[in-house]
Amino acid sequence: MEGVADPRTLIPERTKSRRAQVVIEQAIKAFFGGNALVAVIVLALITIFLFREGFGFFGQNLANLRLYRQAGLEYVDIIRGNAAQHESLSRKLSEIRLREVRVMEKRNVPLEEINAALAPFDQFASAFSDTAENLHGLVSDLTDQASALKEQLFARAELLAQRNQLERSGAQTEAEKIVVPEVDRAAALARLREGSARFESVSAEITAKLYNLLAQAPAMPDPAGQKHFEQWKTRARKYLAGLPAASEKLRTWSPDTPIPWYRSISSFLFGRDWVTASFWQDWYGIIPLLVGSVLVSIVALVIAVPLGVASAIYVSEIASRHEKRLIKPYIEFISAIPSVVLGFFGIAVVGQAVRAASQSHFFKWVSFFPISERLNIFTAGCLLALMAVPTIFTLSEDALRNVPRGFKEASYALGANRLQTIARVLVPASLSGIVSAILLGLGRVIGETMVVLLCAGNRIAIPDFTQGLGAIFQPVHTMTGIIAQEMGEVVRGSTHYRALFMVGLVLFTITLAINYLAQKFVARYRMSIG
Amino acid sequence: MVSVAEMSEITSPTVVNQTAPMPNPANPKVERGMIEIEQLDFAYGTNKVLHDINLSIPARAVTAFIGPSGCGKTTLLRCLNRMNDLIDSARITQGSIRIEGVDINASSVDVVDLRRRVGMVFQKSNPFPKSIYDNVAYGLRIAGTTKRTLIDEAVEKSLRSAALWDEVKDRLHVSGYGLSGGQQQRLCIARALAVEPEIVLMDEPCSALDPIATAKVEELIRQLKEQYTIVIVTHNMQQAGRCSDHTAFFYLGRLIEFDDTTKIFSNPGQRQTEEYITGRFG
Amino acid sequence: MTATASNSRRVHLVQGILFWIFRLATYFVLACATYIFLDIGIKGSRTVFTSTPPFINVPFLTEPPQTLYVFDYEGKKMALSDRQFRQWKVEHPGTEVEASSIAYSAGGIWPCIVGTALLVIGSMILALGIGISSAIYLSEYSRNGPLIRLVRIAILNLAGVPSIVFGLFGFGLFVIFFGWNVSLIAGWFTLGLMVLPAIITASEESLRAVPQGLREGSLALGASKWQTIRKNVLPYAMPGILTSSILGIARVAGETAPIMFTAAYAMKDELPWQVTRMTDFFFQGVMALPYHIYVVSSKIPQNEYTERVQYGSAFVFLFLVMLIALTSIILRERSRSRLSW
Numbered sequence A: 001m002e003g004v005a006d007p008r009t010l011i012p013e014r015t016k017s018r019r020a021q022v023v024i025e026q027a028i029k030a031f032f033g034g035n036a037l038v039a040v041i042v043l044a045l046i047t048i049f050l051f052r053e054g055f056g057f058f059g060q061n062l063a064n065l066r067l068y069r070q071a072g073l074e075y076v077d078i079i080r081g082n083a084a085q086h087e088s089l090s091r092k093l094s095e096i097r098l099r100e101v102r103v104m105e106k107r108n109v110p111l112e113e114i115n116a117a118l119a120p121f122d123q124f125a126s127a128f129s130d131t132a133e134n135l136h137g138l139v140s141d142l143t144d145q146a147s148a149l150k151e152q153l154f155a156r157a158e159l160l161a162q163r164n165q166l167e168r169s170g171a172q173t174e175a176e177k178i179v180v181p182e183v184d185r186a187a188a189l190a191r192l193r194e195g196s197a198r199f200e201s202v203s204a205e206i207t208a209k210l211y212n213l214l215a216q217a218p219a220m221p222d223p224a225g226q227k228h229f230e231q232w233k234t235r236a237r238k239y240l241a242g243l244p245a246a247s248e249k250l251r252t253w254s255p256d257t258p259i260p261w262y263r264s265i266s267s268f269l270f271g272r273d274w275v276t277a278s279f280w281q282d283w284y285g286i287i288p289l290l291v292g293s294v295l296v297s298i299v300a301l302v303i304a305v306p307l308g309v310a311s312a313i314y315v316s317e318i319a320s321r322h323e324k325r326l327i328k329p330y331i332e333f334i335s336a337i338p339s340v341v342l343g344f345f346g347i348a349v350v351g352q353a354v355r356a357a358s359q360s361h362f363f364k365w366v367s368f369f370p371i372s373e374r375l376n377i378f379t380a381g382c383l384l385a386l387m388a389v390p391t392i393f394t395l396s397e398d399a400l401r402n403v404p405r406g407f408k409e410a411s412y413a414l415g416a417n418r419l420q421t422i423a424r425v426l427v428p429a430s431l432s433g434i435v436s437a438i439l440l441g442l443g444r445v446i447g448e449t450m451v452v453l454l455c456a457g458n459r460i461a462i463p464d465f466t467q468g469l470g471a472i473f474q475p476v477h478t479m480t481g482i483i484a485q486e487m488g489e490v491v492r493g494s495t496h497y498r499a500l501f502m503v504g505l506v507l508f509t510i511t512l513a514i515n516y517l518a519q520k521f522v523a524r525y526r527m528s529i530g
Numbered sequence B: 001m002v003s004v005a006e007m008s009e010i011t012s013p014t015v016v017n018q019t020a021p022m023p024n025p026a027n028p029k030v031e032r033g034m035i036e037i038e039q040l041d042f043a044y045g046t047n048k049v050l051h052d053i054n055l056s057i058p059a060r061a062v063t064a065f066i067g068p069s070g071c072g073k074t075t076l077l078r079c080l081n082r083m084n085d086l087i088d089s090a091r092i093t094q095g096s097i098r099i100e101g102v103d104i105n106a107s108s109v110d111v112v113d114l115r116r117r118v119g120m121v122f123q124k125s126n127p128f129p130k131s132i133y134d135n136v137a138y139g140l141r142i143a144g145t146t147k148r149t150l151i152d153e154a155v156e157k158s159l160r161s162a163a164l165w166d167e168v169k170d171r172l173h174v175s176g177y178g179l180s181g182g183q184q185q186r187l188c189i190a191r192a193l194a195v196e197p198e199i200v201l202m203d204e205p206c207s208a209l210d211p212i213a214t215a216k217v218e219e220l221i222r223q224l225k226e227q228y229t230i231v232i233v234t235h236n237m238q239q240a241g242r243c244s245d246h247t248a249f250f251y252l253g254r255l256i257e258f259d260d261t262t263k264i265f266s267n268p269g270q271r272q273t274e275e276y277i278t279g280r281f282g
Numbered sequence C: 001m002t003a004t005a006s007n008s009r010r011v012h013l014v015q016g017i018l019f020w021i022f023r024l025a026t027y028f029v030l031a032c033a034t035y036i037f038l039d040i041g042i043k044g045s046r047t048v049f050t051s052t053p054p055f056i057n058v059p060f061l062t063e064p065p066q067t068l069y070v071f072d073y074e075g076k077k078m079a080l081s082d083r084q085f086r087q088w089k090v091e092h093p094g095t096e097v098e099a100s101s102i103a104y105s106a107g108g109i110w111p112c113i114v115g116t117a118l119l120v121i122g123s124m125i126l127a128l129g130i131g132i133s134s135a136i137y138l139s140e141y142s143r144n145g146p147l148i149r150l151v152r153i154a155i156l157n158l159a160g161v162p163s164i165v166f167g168l169f170g171f172g173l174f175v176i177f178f179g180w181n182v183s184l185i186a187g188w189f190t191l192g193l194m195v196l197p198a199i200i201t202a203s204e205e206s207l208r209a210v211p212q213g214l215r216e217g218s219l220a221l222g223a224s225k226w227q228t229i230r231k232n233v234l235p236y237a238m239p240g241i242l243t244s245s246i247l248g249i250a251r252v253a254g255e256t257a258p259i260m261f262t263a264a265y266a267m268k269d270e271l272p273w274q275v276t277r278m279t280d281f282f283f284q285g286v287m288a289l290p291y292h293i294y295v296v297s298s299k300i301p302q303n304e305y306t307e308r309v310q311y312g313s314a315f316v317f318l319f320l321v322m323l324i325a326l327t328s329i330i331l332r333e334r335s336r337s338r339l340s341w
Ligand SMILES: Nc1ncnc2c1ncn2[C@@H]1O[C@H](COP(=O)(O)OP(=O)(O)OP(=O)(O)O)[C@@H](O)[C@H]1O
Pocket: B044, B047, B049, B068, B069, B070, B071, B072, B073, B074, B075, B076, B087
């Protein structure tokens, strides 16, 4: 290297300060890079943390399901299922009665006469529900036994875990101090299973009584009512025919049949019950919440898409300059309304209005009106629509506006009018942009919390779809709502806590997928307009 | 292991005895403002756009790069002040560029110093959204000059030498965006001259100008070569003929011919050059 | 000839009708929003404004919430706040009244305003500091490799993740895992992280909108990278960054879900600065306006006594958030017309 020139000689007199400057430059770059790194790491952490807390759910839920079987709760629920069927049949009877009364009221039959006409039916109904008395007694006895056993098993498992923990951390003496009581599961279960025999006798009794009852069932005063009653009778017979199968099930039931690991996942993803903090058995099935979220979003989009797209077309193609300058910021302004204020407005105004409308004469012809709950899917959907409109509007308007002028001019040059140009040229050219706008609107709606928490009614149940469109006037709970409502009360690390994280994870995945799709459509839009 | 810097020294013997950047009478080969390009290959990603360029650009003269669109003129020009560093995929795959005998791509060369000495005027004029005055003063302020009088002087001097002074002297503090296209281009030239570079690279400086503005810029170029080494890219044959001393003709990323402008235009050595100049290219 | 004429008249008619439908749809949306603004504005201003000077209901804005006591006394309906009720009892010794109490319905919302302001300031400092720096790195320094592209896509997608998921994360990590409990600092981090992706994305977009020519022009004059960024990129990207930041403020101020179980208390008697030790300041929960609105609209009944505080809080909150949003919209419209290359 001797004799080699200092390559810095390009400007030799500034070398020193330049060197300092280079160091500063490097430091600045490192600072920004560091910040970016922090951001990326933290955001990655969120994802990892969500997954970590969420996936713990499956193990715990499996234990939960195993305990359900080992303590015999499952056994009791077989009998309970029959009792529930019986009750539902009873309910059906009172529904039939109600309808009958309404029909007669319309014919201006006085109340006494109605009651007189229905007296045999009432007798029948009460006799029917009486038949289940022993069944209910059996269920409640077994329930007590099984939950006692579950309690014991649970306590034992807790103590064992505690002792293991101590042993692992080396506190041998303390570990030995913990006495883990023995639970005689076999004996308890044997006692429980004596229920099989009882069930058989009870069901024989029910069968005999019911066939007897059915044989001398009274006739209904009204032919339509008779039809309903006949349908009911078929159901009742089916129920009776199912009783031996239940006995069989009880006999072959075994507390030691293993529960496969995937049951823990499938019971979450396809479970139709979300029951928590119950004395009996907790179920973490996401279906009612998912259905709730989806229904609310559908209602919101059905309202928001036509409005959003129509106003986007109006503003970008039809409106005058002055209108445009006013409408655009105004609609964007709407998107800044805080969701909790919208939710409050829903409770204070919209819910009442919806119910009042359903009671009005104007809507008399609608079969499922008047509605009973003012907070329901529809109320929440209306408000969410207002949140989705600005998103859909802004992005669709962008898409329409960015269609190259040439497309439009070419169409006009061919003699097309404005409507034809909009329908044949502009909308097709910006269709993927509009689809992406709708998707982003969906993402916003499905992830919205406060409006659904306040206005969707918060009843954890799959709506009764037999009512057709009436289903959207029933209260539901949603994925976002359940997290907001239950997160504050859970014990850290409990199955319930982790179940909520799983719901969050599902939400996370759904919104990511929606976003990703939306970006795909944006990319396609960019391609299509060149 | 041999570092890049060392390697360039091995391949470029002229560097070995080089000790000062100033014109070195002991070594006539190295002159202030001269550029030597040796066996240069250049690629954007996998797309090789320059092949084996060997070119020695003399100091204090105007050298014109001509050639059909896409042949790599801009690319080569941007190599000379390492503007291509900004493009992620761009790489010099082989060869070296030496300015005053120093390999400008050596790791020890400070790219900021290099760019201060090798100014550039871009194909598309790009004044900053600042006042005319601030546009011209930008380079000086960046270099640390704070004295108002010094800056005032330099601004006037460079605007004068860019033949813009008379047109703007009354509105130095309005936005550079308010100027016409031709004035904007001259503003960019003034801005480049204000930092007193030794080499000025001009990428089609007249492509957006009317004949009068073009004439002004050409006049300017002729004056500037007293002090500066100038490399100009142009599509205009007359312009190349009018204001350059040497001309390099490129075709498909290769240097086809390099010679005195008069020679190139009157008696080109290659058939391709002749066809291009006479417009029979196809 | 006549056939074409009538045909074209029909086409014209169809077009006219359809255009009117579009117009109606647009104005329907505007009308709905206006109705909300008016409803909350009118009913809320009954609480917030008064008919006598100073025309603003100062106690409502400067007092903490109190329980309201409603009872009949000598044929009159009395509605007294907690403090008034106690005083009334002192003044009427020996009278037994059956008072029904309604939580939160008396007093004002001052602690909520303070809490929301603290939450917004802290989380925005966090989000803007990290967000803008990250954006500068991503757009100016990073080489556009596959890794950076992945990071960019991830950040873009995270911007669409629902706020409740961030709340869930904040609760799990900050409140429980770090043991910060329900606290200001947990709220700062949760809200800050929630808007971070949006701020990075928007800031980077503004930076990239600055033409490359400006950077090249500056670098070609011998400016260093940082000089170029500071003098020739940031100033022109600033309006865009500012707009997105202000929108971020509106979002942070308006969100309820993420603070529900990370930072917000339904009721707290002390103001945030009434702490014994400095560190307690960061580790205390605060009241917040959005959460207060949630509480008063879901946990207490809807009647004539609660309307005051419900509409009053909603009005103040809506007013503040809309003011911020309006600032950002105006700012953007302005910069849009000023800076265009
Ligand atoms: N940033 C880039 N990335 C990838 N390829 C590029 C880039 N810039 C230029 N190229 C390619 O390099 C080749 C040479 O481009 P260059 O701009 O140097 O041509 P030119 O001779 O200046 O053309 P013109 O006369 O039209 O300005 C072209 O084929 C072009 O497609």
